Amino acid sequence: MIEIPDEKPWNELNVLIIDGQALVHTVVKAALIDAGIKKIQSAHNAYTALRLCSSTKFDMVLIAFDVKSDKDGFNLLEEMKFKGYIKKTTCVIFLSADTSEGLVNCVVEMEPTDFWVKPLDQSKVEHRIQQLLMIEKKLYALRYCFEKEEYATAIYYAERQLKDETLVLYHPHINRIIGRSLINLREYREAQRFYEKLTETYDYAWVHVGLANSFLKQDMITEASDLTDALLEREDTKFATYDLLAEYYISKENFQMGYQIIQEATKLAPRSIERNKNSWNLARLNHDRLGQYAATRNMLKHAKNSIHDTPLLQLNVIRSAIDLAPTLSYAEANKLIARTERNIKELKSDFGAANELGEQINIIEIRIMNSRQNKREAEKALQ
Template identity: 30%
Template sequence: MNIKLVRQMRVLVIDDQVLAKGYLKYSLEELGFQSIDYVDKASHALSAIQRQAYNLIVCAYDLKQEQEGYFLYQQIKEQRILPISAAFVFISADTASDIVHSIVELQPDEFLAKPFTVRDLDRRISRVLQRKQALASVYSLMDNDQFSQALNEVERFLSDPANAEWYPVALKTKGELLLACEYVMQAKEFYQAIINVQNFTWAQLGLVRCLIYLNEDEDAERLILELAFKPESMLAAYDLLSALQIKHKAFDDALECVLTASEISPRNIQRHRQAFDLSRLTHDYEAQFDAAKKIVKYAKNSIHDKPEIYLNVARAGVDFAMTTDDEHSGKLIKQANDYLRQMKSTFPKADVDEQMKVIDARIMYLRDETDNARALLDQLSDEVWETESLEALLDRSKAFHDVGLQQHSLKVLDVIEQRCKTNKESPLFTYYVHQEKSEKSDIELSPKALNNMAVHQFNQGEMGKSLKTFSQAYRVMPKNPAIALNLLQATAINWRKLRGNSKTTQPVIHKCLQTIESAELSDDQERRYQRVKTVLKDLA
């Protein structure tokens, strides 16, 4: 360790374990550090960083109080509290794969697994601090969003042979700056030139981003699939692939990618939010509910822990309950209420009365108390439309539609749509609002009422009407095997009776078969399915 360098450094240690803190104190002092501050909570760390300029932060990943080190560093990065020229180092005794993936994904300057020696600390921290010092002028310009000037500075840095030791990190920074300046074609050529010399993972990922931006999607996908098999680039590859699939509106495929990545690195809240949005678009109510629950689970005590995420679990639970049988619906309502109680306990002063009325009205509807649900919705104020969250307005629209107030529902969706344009909401949310508006314009009944009516029509022998109603139900519940089986049966009977146009019938049959084959059927459903397959075979 360069003694002259470290004596100029100010260090912050964030750890709530007394023995670990003592060992770090001893180790850092052995290396020559003299100005060292210690805190044991994330909130104290944030205050310290905002008060004092630190050159090095050593943070325990597994903080027990308040929030994990993961969310502390995420907050520091998102709010840009710490300059790029300062070093952030994680230490952790837990090296489980999900934690390692989470840490690597956040890209701290270094990660040390406990236990480590003074020599380990010396070797790893020395290199980080030397790099930060070597590129300090570039990082300072980047901190001030002066990307064009930073690009010129990194070019100057790369032209000096004395800096050869830091060329790899400087080249990586140059690629990031080219993209920040939106010199995409130049960035593509740069990354390709790097790969031709040495196949750095960061250069391949940068090239993929350029290819997607330039609509060279086939080449991008080919490279992404290669990167998905490398541990160091797996998560980034899944994110890029899901972005590519979203670009092409292949939302089912994108959801599969996001869920896979979420399993690998479960603490990434943004990815769970994307899973939530995609599952709504694909009408995967179970996945939507699971994603909402995971957001609450991993957001606990972090900057993401807000009343809205608990409300969203309850809303997702109601959405899911609307598509299931009464027994399952009752269990989902209970879970929704459990999360609402958690919210009230965690945020006792939260002003959520209007949102709670909407959720309560939807639950009343599920319990066949439609008149009570309408009466509760009548109590809602129209004055909060401009201040309520889009999720709250969306739930209000669904509640109106549930109880048969279609025009009220569409009016709320108009407000949401206008706010999406004004506020430039995420494309996924905007797609979902358009989808909701289309479906609620075409279909007057709730998912629950649709299936009940279709079954009644089918049992009454009204095949034409039941086929139409089952089709509407399947449109909003395409993952529901019971709906798919009902539609398949009605389609087969109608086809046999009328010998209709197979060009329009075959795609419906194919989709229904996909849903049914990927689900677990009850014994009764399995018997019905085998009978319907026999009919289809005879008609083929």
């Protein structure tokens, strides 16, 4: 069995608060100190947060959506996960005054430990931190095994913890890890039985979505369709069900159906770069040039200041625009090409000297000449 490292005592935990508002730091620090936590560091922007994470391993991170000056909290949380600063065993608390459906869906995808709505109430913060610390201590070994992809061992710990009466409040979380572990182990029939039994006790979104997933993994289409139709009517399951169905149809190479579904999911959580990337690829497979253009524009918009932000995203928008232009009316095509030419000038100004972009930009300019019926100039440039 995997060796589980000792968990830190509370007074040795490292905590990072990332927020642009001084009042938030004051409220949270006071609550942490009352809980016996002394090692607290603050960051008022993403740059400082990442610099601190590069030198300190934090056990708890509180991160606001509205981080000032550089990145928003969603992009920052994504980057911290990508760089390994945040693990499954890290307690992550997302803070936001914005509770719009699109943002909440995107945050849920990042799987924070908790989501707090600002402004914060100090007495409630103190109570919630005490609860979270207790949960983290109890579930440390289970989460550690799941993070290390030791799914069989994770199930072993989970089943033992389900027998512990003091953990009754945490049983839904423990059961959720068991279900995900069974799916990851490809024990689909066992996962189906497990989720079916849970539906007798719980009405949580993840239970029904997990059951639908187990049906789809076994190609039990009738059972899956009946369930997913119902789940698409529920606000708390709609988002995850769209993703589940898109993944299934793509795996079956039914790209048209997968494309239709993933477009609906993208409307619910437009910030997901991976989903927009899948939408772009599926639009290409379905010869939807307008869809390609929309997906590349979404990626460029939501990747700004994130780990995904590269000039290649701008190139993809430009290429998609050139592909789209011939399908439009003369006036609309001219307008789109004129906008694309402005985008190219900006791109050349920023990155034109870069060897890896110079040739690609040249080819794009030749394509534009060709689209304007300027064949002679295009041939000359090509030479």
